[in-house]
Amino acid sequence: MDAIKQVGVRGLNHLVRSESWAHERLLKHSGAHVRVDAGLFSLGLGIDQHGLFQLAAGERSPDVTLSLPPDFAVRALFDRSKLFATVKLDGSVDVAESLAFVFRNLRWDAEADLAGVIGDIAAHRLVRIGQSLASALSNSLRNTAANIQEYVVEESGILPSPRELGSFGEAVGRLRDDVASLEKRLAKL
Structure with a gap:
């Protein structure tokens, strides 16, 4: 270690x-x-x-x-x-x-370090390839996460969608208001 x-x-x-x-x-x-x-x-x-x-x-x-x-x-x-x-x-x-x-x-200038070993042009190309691969990997991970989220919410129904959560919240609000109204009526009796 x-x-x-x-x-x-x-x-x-x-x-x-x-x-x-x-x-x-x-x-x-x-x-x-x-x-x-x-x-x-x-x-x-x-x-x-x-x-x-x-x-x-x-x-x-x-x-x-x-x-x-x-x-x-x-x-x-x-x-x-x-x-x-x-x-x-x-x-x-x-x-x-x-x-x-x-x-x-602090930033690592990988291209400058590589240029001392393999030359300027090869270092430049290798760094660009590495950046492209990193960008592609990042995009792939982001897309995979979005696909998993879509599956869990839309396809399987494991989690509710934002639209369903909003509807549920509105229904709870209406129920709360109805219960408060009912309590007032019962208190008058």
């Missing part, structure tokens, strides 16, 4: 090094400790004197705790725009604000 964590930290540091603003922002919080909680997975990080992340050694209490939702990995792949709205930050306000800003704005 430590090898996986080490690879993750190296990847994160690669992104930080590629953006000078992120590096400078983290450098201000040198010595801070961060704990990332993702259900069964927990990771302790420290910010070193170079403004980079390192695996935290020891049981020092964190300056900031990031609590990730259970569906974090899925959101990271398909809905990055709303990803950080679901992350809870606790602890030092300054460190938390800097971390939130850095994580929200």
Whole structure:
């Protein structure tokens, strides 16, 4: 497990090094400790004197705790725009604000990294293919969810349709009014 964590930290540091603003922002919080909680997975990080992340050694209490939702990995792949709205930050306000800003704005330039290995044109084409596949997968998942919803509501009748819910709500309202009217009549007797 430590090898996986080490690879993750190296990847994160690669992104930080590629953006000078992120590096400078983290450098201000040198010595801070961060704990990332993702259900069964927990990771302790420290910010070193170079403004980079390192695996935290020891049981020092964190300056900031990031609590990730259970569906974090899925959101990271398909809905990055709303990803950080679901992350809870606790602890030092300054460190938390800097971390939130850095994580929200860090972008991986996969094309630039691939270009160093396979060349500019091949990297460009490979990234475009990857983007097309990701878009197709996202559309397929969205369509599948819509089809399942349509089946469950319209075909099988397992769940009521919005129209049926509206009619039911109106009928309940009429029944409530009729019962109130009946109670008034009975009270007069």
